[in-house]
Amino acid sequence: NIVENSKFAPATISSIDNLKKAFDALSNKEITNVLIEANSCEGGCIGGPAVPKKSRNIYVRKIRARNKIQNLKEKEYKNYSLEEKNLNNIRNFRNKQYIHPKFTEEEIRNVLEQTGKHKKSDELNCGACGYDSCRDKAISVLEGLSHSQMCMPYMRSEAEKISNIYFEYSPSIILIVDLDLNILDLNPVGAKAFNIDVAFVKNKPLSSIIPDNDFRHVLRTEENMEGRKLNLEKYGLTVYERIIYLPKNKILFGILNDITDDEFKKEQITNFKMNTLETADKVIEKQMRVAQEIAGLLGETTAETKSALLKLKKVVLEENE
Numbered sequence: 267n268i269v270e271n272s273k274f275a276p277a278t279i280s281s282i283d284n285l286k287k288a289f290d291a292l293s294n295k296e297i298t299n300v301l302i303e304a305n306s307c308e309g310g311c312i313g314g315p316a317v318p319k320k321s322r323n324i325y326v327r328k329i330r331a332r333n334k335i336q337n338l339k340e341k342e343y344k345n346y347s348l349e350e351k352n353l354n355n356i357r358n359f360r361n362k363q364y365i366h367p368k369f370t371e372e373e374i375r376n377v378l379e380q381t382g383k384h385k386k387s388d389e390l391n392c393g394a395c396g397y398d399s400c401r402d403k404a405i406s407v408l409e410g411l412s413h414s415q416m417c418m419p420y421m422r423s424e425a426e427k428i429s430n431i432y433f434e435y436s437p438s439i440i441l442i443v444d445l446d447l448n449i450l451d452l453n454p455v456g457a458k459a460f461n462i463d464v465a466f467v468k469n470k471p472l473s474s475i476i477p478d479n480d481f482r483h484v485l486r487t488e489e490n491m492e493g494r495k496l497n498l499e500k501y502g503l504t505v506y507e508r509i510i511y512l513p514k515n516k517i518l519f520g521i522l523n524d525i526t527d528d529e530f531k532k533e534q535i536t537n538f539k540m541n542t543l544e545t546a547d548k549v550i551e552k553q554m555r556v557a558q559e560i561a562g563l564l565g566e567t568t569a570e571t572k573s574a575l576l577k578l579k580k581v582v583l584e585e586n587e
């Protein structure tokens with residue numbers, strides 16, 4: 267009733283585009299005295315992000331919701347107390363309009379520069395940051411409403427730069443192959459280890475440089491290989507091999523850590539241990555032999571002593587008789 271008796275015409279407007287049009291019309295005084303229910307989401311809250319994705323068509327939802335609300339309203343209104351029915355619902359609103367501060371061209375350009383927008387063509391105006399243009403976004407940064415790095419194309423190119431740096435300077439051999447196991451790329455460490463030119467090896471089968479059995483296994487099982495020792499005798503290398511399967515990108519990513527030196531040291535230590543054991547065995551054997559010889563000699567002399575004493579005893583006994 268309040269709305270009906272008011273001089274303001276009610277209007278429910280949803281979606282950002284429609285609201286912009288309505289607010290433009292208000293600013294131009296093309297429309298006046300309207301009470302706008304402004305909904306950012308298409309169709310209002312019923313079309314908002316909290317609505318389950320698989321729910322019914324928005325118009326079906328709207329009609330059902332309206333019927334339900336109407337039933338509730340009628341039922342509840344009957345139970346209102348007199349005091350509730352006479353409630354004064356008039357509210358006063360104050361102007362909360364936000365006046366955007368003005369910024370100089372130089373200030374705006376400085377912010378644009380921070381995300382690599384040095385010239386007009388660098389401003390992609392893709393809207394991924396939520397602003398209509400790169401300039402609007404730069405102004406919001408100056409207003410303290412957003413962060414300068416919050417630009418999808420910029421963040422993506424930065425991430426690519428970082429991954430390129432990792433690829434270029436990683437101490438591990440990194441190779442990328444497609445699902446047919448053809449080489450797409452090989453980092454400089456790999457090129458050096460296999461003594462090949464990357465340009466020459468690109469699009470060649472992986473098996474032309476290393477055995478591809480493990481990569482085939484990963485393709486078959488669709489499971490990453492966490493780590494396996496692999497001897498690449500052809501290159502005098504022992505590597506610790508990990509393979510990552512990226513089905514969305516349709517590639518396999520091989521990371522080979524060179525453990526040749528570690529393995530050599532391990533082998534040396536094992537050889538040293540074996541030599542020590544062998545020497546210990548020889549010493550023990552020799553000691554045993556000496557002990558046996560000593561025991562033999564002792565046994566011999568004991569027997570001789572016994573025989574001499576018996577002879578002596580016999581002589582003494584014979585003399586006494």
Ligand code: SF4
Nearest residue numbers: 392393395400417418
């Ligand atoms: S995401 Fe970046 S490129 Fe796209 S409009 Fe925003 S600032 Fe411009």
